[in-house]
Amino acid sequence: MKRILTIFIIFLLLMIPAVCLAEQQISDEHLGSKRELPRVLDDVGILTEHELQQLNEQFDAISAKYQCDVAVYVTGSLFGYTAESYADDFFDHFGYGWGEADDGILLLISTEARDWHMTTHKFATYALSDAALAAVFATIKEPLRQDEYYEAFSLFGDEVARYLKAARAGKPLDPQAEAAKRMGHIGALLASLLFGSYGAVGKVNAQRRRLKSIFLAHDARNHARLDTAALMGREDRIVDVRRRVTEIPRNTGSKGSGISSGSSTHISSSGRSHGGRGGKF
Numbered sequence: 001m002k003r004i005l006t007i008f009i010i011f012l013l014l015m016i017p018a019v020c021l022a023e024q025q026i027s028d029e030h031l032g033s034k035r036e037l038p039r040v041l042d043d044v045g046i047l048t049e050h051e052l053q054q055l056n057e058q059f060d061a062i063s064a065k066y067q068c069d070v071a072v073y074v075t076g077s078l079f080g081y082t083a084e085s086y087a088d089d090f091f092d093h094f095g096y097g098w099g100e101a102d103d104g105i106l107l108l109i110s111t112e113a114r115d116w117h118m119t120t121h122k123f124a125t126y127a128l129s130d131a132a133l134a135a136v137f138a139t140i141k142e143p144l145r146q147d148e149y150y151e152a153f154s155l156f157g158d159e160v161a162r163y164l165k166a167a168r169a170g171k172p173l174d175p176q177a178e179a180a181k182r183m184g185h186i187g188a189l190l191a192s193l194l195f196g197s198y199g200a201v202g203k204v205n206a207q208r209r210r211l212k213s214i215f216l217a218h219d220a221r222n223h224a225r226l227d228t229a230a231l232m233g234r235e236d237r238i239v240d241v242r243r244r245v246t247e248i249p250r251n252t253g254s255k256g257s258g259i260s261s262g263s264s265t266h267i268s269s270s271g272r273s274h275g276g277r278g279g280k281f
Helices: 002-030 047-065 084-091 121-125 130-145 149-170 175-212 227-231
Strands: 040-042 069-075 104-110 115-121 265-267 273-280
Touching: 040 047, 047 069, 047 149, 069 084, 069 149, 084 104, 084 115, 084 273, 104 149, 115 121, 115 130, 121 149, 121 273, 130 149, 130 175, 130 273
Parallel strands: 040 069, 069 104
Antiparallel strands: 104 115, 115 273, 265 273
16 A cells, blocks of 8 residues: 555656646747747846846736737857847747747847847837837937846836837837927927917017107197008018928838838848847947
């Protein structure tokens, strides 16, 4: 009896790893990813365990919500590769990307070279144009320069989520159009203030001119308005200021191809098309 019980316990102990592995595989399938690594991976140690856990939870939720992998990889050296080729190959070789199309975006950070690069694939390339990637980096640039990596990566996730949300709704965000629209509103406001101020000053000056015609009269002829002739011959002009807004259609392509007119692409060493942008921080 003891021998049977011992064999049963050993059998259960041997089954535990297999059950855990099966659960992990089910979880990964549910999340639509073939990844071999976490979505936020720190090979340098710039993040605490708690920060890594928080970021992975954030990025897992974003990836699942918009069905597009969002990931960050931190490395020390680039080992002779460019940041672009390193990011592309890391994304391709370690199974990043959501679903059959492998939709995704990965931010690579090299702490030694102070390089950054965002590589996009399929839907992420459609959702984030070159201008959008530049806008995302502008948001995280200062925290990166200050070595505040947790804040930078959290902001990266939030910003990317904003672009993915708009793209899933069929209306990819265009940062340049948004900036132009903001400038248009500011310009209209300034013009309104300028014309309003000009009109007010003109009114005050007119009142002052009328007051100048009032003085002590010793001769009835002085009561005649000296500017009557000028008024009779004056031509009033109405200036009609109109602002025409013309919407320029954006060729977003098909969601299957994941390419938009604002995204430049290149071919990685694995033969796959990637969008992306990078530089120094």
